[in-house]
Amino acid sequence: MKSIFPELTERKLTRHDEIAPGVFVIGFERRHVFIPGQAVKLGIDAENPPRIYSICSGPADGEICILFNVKEGGFLTPKLAGMKPGDSVFASAPYGTFLGTEDPAWWIAAGTGIAPFRSMIRARRTAGKTLVHGVRHVNQFYFETEFREALGDHYFRCCSAEKTPGVFPGRVTAFLENQPDLPAENKYFICGQAAMAVETRDVLISRGIPFTNIITEIYF
Amino acid sequence: METKTPLFGKTLAELQTLTAEYGLPKFTAKQMADWLYCKPVQSIDEMTNLSKKARTVLNEKHSFGLTDPVDTKTSSDGTKKYLFPAGRGKFIETAMIPFNDRKTVCVSSQVGCKMGCLFCMTGKQGFQGQLTAGEIVNQIRSLPEYGEITNIVYMGMGEPFDNLDEVFKSVEILTSDWGFAMSPRRITVSSIGILPGMIRFLNECEAHLAISLHTPFHEERQQLMPVQIAYPVEQVIAELKKYDFSGQRRVSFEYIVFGGMNDTPKHVKELARLLSGLKCRVNLIRFHPVPGTPLKGTDEGTLQEFKDALNKKGILTTIRASRGLDIDAACGLLSTKALLKQP
Numbered sequence: 001m002k003s004i005f006p007e008l009t010e011r012k013l014t015r016h017d018e019i020a021p022g023v024f025v026i027g028f029e030r031r032h033v034f035i036p037g038q039a040v041k042l043g044i045d046a047e048n049p050p051r052i053y054s055i056c057s058g059p060a061d062g063e064i065c066i067l068f069n070v071k072e073g074g075f076l077t078p079k080l081a082g083m084k085p086g087d088s089v090f091a092s093a094p095y096g097t098f099l100g101t102e103d104p105a106w107w108i109a110a111g112t113g114i115a116p117f118r119s120m121i122r123a124r125r126t127a128g129k130t131l132v133h134g135v136r137h138v139n140q141f142y143f144e145t146e147f148r149e150a151l152g153d154h155y156f157r158c159c160s161a162e163k164t165p166g167v168f169p170g171r172v173t174a175f176l177e178n179q180p181d182l183p184a185e186n187k188y189f190i191c192g193q194a195a196m197a198v199e200t201r202d203v204l205i206s207r208g209i210p211f212t213n214i215i216t217e218i219y220f
Numbered sequence: 221m222e223t224k225t226p227l228f229g230k231t232l233a234e235l236q237t238l239t240a241e242y243g244l245p246k247f248t249a250k251q252m253a254d255w256l257y258c259k260p261v262q263s264i265d266e267m268t269n270l271s272k273k274a275r276t277v278l279n280e281k282h283s284f285g286l287t288d289p290v291d292t293k294t295s296s297d298g299t300k301k302y303l304f305p306a307g308r309g310k311f312i313e314t315a316m317i318p319f320n321d322r323k324t325v326c327v328s329s330q331v332g333c334k335m336g337c338l339f340c341m342t343g344k345q346g347f348q349g350q351l352t353a354g355e356i357v358n359q360i361r362s363l364p365e366y367g368e369i370t371n372i373v374y375m376g377m378g379e380p381f382d383n384l385d386e387v388f389k390s391v392e393i394l395t396s397d398w399g400f401a402m403s404p405r406r407i408t409v410s411s412i413g414i415l416p417g418m419i420r421f422l423n424e425c426e427a428h429l430a431i432s433l434h435t436p437f438h439e440e441r442q443q444l445m446p447v448q449i450a451y452p453v454e455q456v457i458a459e460l461k462k463y464d465f466s467g468q469r470r471v472s473f474e475y476i477v478f479g480g481m482n483d484t485p486k487h488v489k490e491l492a493r494l495l496s497g498l499k500c501r502v503n504l505i506r507f508h509p510v511p512g513t514p515l516k517g518t519d520e521g522t523l524q525e526f527k528d529a530l531n532k533k534g535i536l537t538t539i540r541a542s543r544g545l546d547i548d549a550a551c552g553l554l555s556t557k558a559l560l561k562q563p
Contacts, residue, residue, distance in 0.1 A: 005416075039450070049416045052450050097442060098449050194334035195346030197446070201336070202344070202512055211338060211443055211514045218336045218446045220382065220414070 001088070003046040008090040010046075014063055016085050020139050022070045023112070024081055025056065026089075027063035034059055034094035036119040037189075041092035042066065044079045051076050052220070054191065055094060056115035056143075058122025064094070067115040067142060098217040103187060104128030108172055108200055110192030111135055116217070117191070118143045121150040134158040134172035134196070172196065173203050182207050191217045226285025227264070227278065228256050228361070229354020231389055232398045242277045252278075253398040257361075262286050285354050286362050289314070299544030302363065303556070306331050306355060310348050311556040312377055314359040315549040316369075319541070324371040327359045328554065329387055330378025335412055337432075337445045339476060341510045341548075342377045345557030351378070353389035360394070372402070374409040375430070377554045381409075381417025391425055404428075405468055412447045413456040422463050430503075431456060433473040435482040436490040457494055465499045476505045476552070479518040483526050492533035501536040508542065508550050 001010050015027035036059060043050035057065035070077045080089070100120035107117045107129060114133055120126075131151055135141060138159050147155045158168040158175045168175045173196075176182065188204055190197050197218045204214055230238070235249035248270060255267040264270075264278045289302035290311075302314045315326040333340070334347035359376075360369055372394065374380045380387045391407060393399040404426035411418060412432045421429065433453060435441045442448040465471050473495070477483050491502070504527055507517035518526070523539060530537040542550050 096449050097438065097452075194336050194343075198336045198343055198346065201338070205514050206512060215442065215449075216336060216446045217449050218334065220334060220447070220450060 001046050003043060003090045005041075005043065005050060005090070007092040008041060008043055008046075008050060009092075010088050011091050013083055013085050013087050013089060015065060016083055016087075018081075019067075019142060022081070023067070023140070023142065024070075025065050025067050026080060026083070027057060027065035028089065028091065030057075030062055030064045032064075032093045034064075036100040036123040036125060037098040037116045038094040038096045038119075039098070039116075040064060040066065040094055042076075042080075043090040044076055046090060048075070050090065050092065054098070054113075054115040054119070054217070056118045058119055061122065064091070067112050067118070069112055098189065098191070098215060100125045100189075101187070102127065104183070104185075105130075105187040105189055106182070107131045108176070108188060108190045108192075109133050110172060110196040111140060112142070113190075113192030113196075113217075113219070114142055115191070117189075118146065121146060126150045130154040130156070132156045132158065132172055132175055134160065134175070134192075136161040138162050138164050138167065173199050176200065176203050176207070179207075182209060184208050184210065184213070186213065188214045189217075190214065192219065194218050224281060224283040226352075226354050227252065227282045228285030229352050229357060229389070229393070230256075231353075231392055232396065242274075244271075244274050244277070248274055250398060256284075257393060257399045258401075285358070287355075287358055288362050293547040293549070295544040295547045295549060297543055297546075299547065299549050300365075301544060301547050301549035301554075302359070303559075304355075304359060304362070306349070306351060308349075309559075311559045312351065312355075312359070313549070313554040313556060314363070314376060315544055315554070316363055316365055317543045317549075319543070322370045323365055323368050324373060325360050325363065325365075325369050326373050326376045327356055328376035328378050329356060329374055329380040329383050331556070333378050334382065335379050335445070335447055337412065337447075339434075339444060339478070339507065339510065339513060339515055340552045341555040342552075344510065345555050350383045350386060353386045353393060356386065356390040357393050357400075360400075370406060372407045373430075374407075375551070377556070379412060379414065381411045381414040381421065384417045384420060388421075388425060391427055395426070405470075408470075408472075410474065412445055413451055413453055414447065415451040415456055415459060418456065419459060422460075426469065428470040428472070430472045430474055431460075433475050433491075433502075434478075436487060436494045440482065454494070457498065460500075461498050470501070471498070472501045472503055474503050474505060474551075476507050477518045477523055477526060478507055479516045479522070481515065483518045483522050485529065488526065488529040488533060491530060492535060495535055501538065502530055504537060504539045505551050506539075506542050508545060508553055510552065 011028040041050035053066040056067040291303035312328040331348040407427040410430035
C-alpha cells in the first residue's frame with residue numbers, strides 16, 4: 001500500500017515488545033544508514049499524518065527500533081501498542097540533527113526521551129559522556145543494564161515519585177542544580193517533553209552553560 | 221453533574237448535526253449561527269426566532285458559550301491585554317493593538333506552548349492544553365472593542381499548527397458568510413513551521429501565513445528553536461516555494477533581531493539566498509528580554525542597517541513597532557504561568 005505522504009513507505013514489524021507496563025519497543029528491518037540521535041516519521045496507516053520518534057536501536061543493528069509509551073486518548077500509540085510482528089506501519093527514512101558525536105557531552109533525558117541516547121551507546125559513542133535519566137517510577141529506567149555497562153559511574157538516575165538506594169530522589173532539574181561542577185565547554189543534549197526540556201535548559205543556562213552548547217529535542 | 225457544552229464555536233455543519241440529532245427543522249442551524257455570530261446576544265433564550273421547543277432542548281444540553289475577560293491591562297500606547305479563563309484553573313492572554321485606523325487582535329490558540337523556543341515567555345510555562353474554536357473566537361467576540369476589530373493575528377500563546385483542527389474551525393467561523401464574514405486577507409496565522417500542518421493550512425485555508433524564522437542558519441536556529449530538528453526551516457521554505465503568493469495571499473517571515481547573533485551581514489546574505497524566488501516580506505522584531513534569557517536585543521542603528529541591507533537585496537523588509545511593552549503584551553511576552561493552579 002502507498003501512503004499519501006511520499007516520504008513514508010510500508011514496513012512490516014519485526015519486533016513488538018512491552019518492556020514495562022504500557023511501554024513498548026517496536027522495530028522493522030533497517031534499510032538505511034543513519035546517525036545515532038536521528039528519528040523516523042511513523043504512521044499507522046496510509047492516510048493519517050505520521051508522528052516523529054527517535055530511533056533507539058544502533059546504526060549497526062539490523063532493525064530500526066523506536067520506544068514509546070501509550071498516551072491515553074492518543075491517536076497513534078494505542079494502535080501501535082495493539083500491533084504484533086508482521087503488521088504494517090508506514091515509516092520515513094531516518095533524519096534529524098540531534099546527533100551524537102565523539103566529543104564530551106552530558107545527555108539528559110526524561111522518560112522515553114532516553115531513546116536517542118540508547119542509540120548512541122549502541123554505536124559505542126560513550127567516551128566522555130554522562131547520562132542523567134529522570135523518571136517518575138523506578139520501573140521506568142529503560143535499558144538500565146545497558147547504560148550501566150556502557151557508562152559505569154557516569155550513569156545517573158533520578159526518580160521523582162519513589163525513593164530507592166542509588167537513585168537521586170527528585171527531578172532531573174534538582175539533580176543538575178545540586179551538581180558542583182557542570183563543565184561549560186561540554187555539549188548538553190536534552191530530550192523529553194517540553195516542560196522538562198525548557199526547565200532543564202533554563203537550569204543549565206543559569207549555571208553558566210552557553211546556550212550554544214545546549215541541543216534540545218522536544219517531543220511535539 | 222453533566223456539563224453543558226457551548227454552542228459558540230460550532231460551525232454551521234456542526235450545528236446542522238445538532239439540529240438533526242434533536243429533531244429540529246434544518247433551517248434552525250442557520251438561525252442559530254446567525255444568533256451566535258452575527259447578533260449581539262448572549263443567551264439561548266434571546267434566540268427569539270427559534271421555537272420554544274428548540275430553545276428548551278438547546279438549554280437542556282448547551283450553554284451559549286461566551287466568556288468575558290476577567291482582567292484587563294492598558295498600555296500607555298493604547299494596547300490592551302485581556303485575561304480569559306480557559307477552564308480548570310487555566311488562563312490565556314489576548315492583546316488588542318490599536319494603530320492608526322486599525323484595531324488588531326492577537327489571539328492565543330493554546331494554553332501555554334510545547335515548542336520551547338529560547339526567547340519566548342509562553343514557552344517557559346510549558347503546555348497546559350488546547351483551546352477550542354469557541355475559546356479562540358471568544359477572544360474576539362467578548363472584547364469591548366468587538367465591532368471595531370479590523371485584523372486578527374494568531375500570534376498569541378501557543379502554536380496554531382499544533383492545534384490545527386480547532387484553528388481551522390475558528391477561521392471558518394470568522395470568514396464564513398454565516399459567521400463573522402471577515403475577509404481571510406485580514407487574518408494572519410503564525411507558525412514556527414510545523415511542516416505537515418503548514419501544508420494542510422496552505423491547501424485548506426485562505427488566511428495569510430507568517431513563519432517564525434529568526435535565523436537562516438540551521439545550527440543557530442536549532443539552538444533557538446527546537447522545532448528546527450524535527451522540521452528544518454530549509455524544508456519549510458522549499459515547500460512554500462511550491463505555492464503561488466503572487467496574488468493577494470501573503471507569506472511573511474518574523475525575525476526577532478538578537479544583538480551580536482543574527483544581525484550580521486552573513487545573515488543578510490544567507491537570508492537572501494534562502495528566500496530567493498519566494499514572494500514574501502520580512503518583519504523585523506525588536507527583542508523583548510524574558511527573565512533568565514541569555515539573548516539580548518540589537519541597537520537601533522544595527523536594526524536599521526539590517527533592514528536596509530535586506531531591502532537592498534530585494535527582500536521587502538519592515539520593522540514592527542513594539543506595542544504594549546509596559547504591560548508585557550508585546551511579542552513573546554504573553555504568559556499565564558503565575559496563575560496556574562498547582563495540581
